Amino acid sequence: MKRLRLAVQLLFTIVTNGYMYGFLNGKIYRGRLKYACVPGLNCYSCPGAVAACPIGALQALLNRQGFQIPFAALGFFFLFGSLLGRFICGWLCPFGLVQDLLHRIPVFQKKKRLPHHHILKHGKYVVLILLVCVGSMFLFGGFAKVPAFCKYLCPSGTLFGALPLLGADEALRSQAGGLFFWKLGILIGIGLLSVKVFRPFCQYLCPLGAIYGWFNRFSLVQIQWDEGQCVSCHACEKACPAALSLREISRSPECIRCGKCVDACPQKCLHFCGKG
């Protein structure tokens, strides 16, 4: 399962960021695929990105003058969320993959959670409401509204968008100032924290995880627990990188359906199912 998940993560990241011309020339893809969103956090200013970022799309719709319900972005959230829930975070998100790879570096004693996790885990809802929604509707830069999450926090934009573009384009590089270094600092901080703590950005800050977590209870893809076969050995709880209890696995908004519990169960009473 571990190898399969890594293969899927790598493949999905390569396919959704496969516009090689962009990487080579410091340009971004401008085709029709960008009418649609990918399910994971994937900056549309990444030179390789072939589709739009769902959080970026939501902010673009909220950044318009006046207010209209952002139906298109909600449509993608409902569609992806109802089918997959946070399986997207565990298997399809490029920034999740980066954090997973960093967490594999064999230094530091690994931790599943930060201290005060029960408070900090609500950070992603604060980011969703204050930065993505309220910030994008009411925060102005000059006369235009700004995509507050992308501008002030998103480390995916810095890693997949800023670094390749600034590396390839001298003119952009010369414009990099305080804001770029603020975002670079956030990226480095989250990267370093990821070496020690399991997916700190996903657990505490990601607004997309906050949205998909809401769908976890009823999405099509679930991890099913066969209670009759369970011998209560708690191997699944020990294996869970998010430190969830058996009853929280799959249903909790924190579960990213990584499948480590499925692998760990000696009785094979946990398994992925897609029957609803």
Next chain:
Amino acid sequence: MSFWQRNKRRVWILGVLAGALFLAAGAFQGQFAVIWKKAVMICLECIGIG
């Protein structure tokens, strides 16, 4: 058994249908063009310049 457990099958189908409906409403209001216009320009805010 909780509401979600009892109605899991119906709820995810409703979610997918709601998603399709929202996408159709978004298309009707021209929201995909807004997304496309944003996505095909280098977003200076996203890369920490704007």
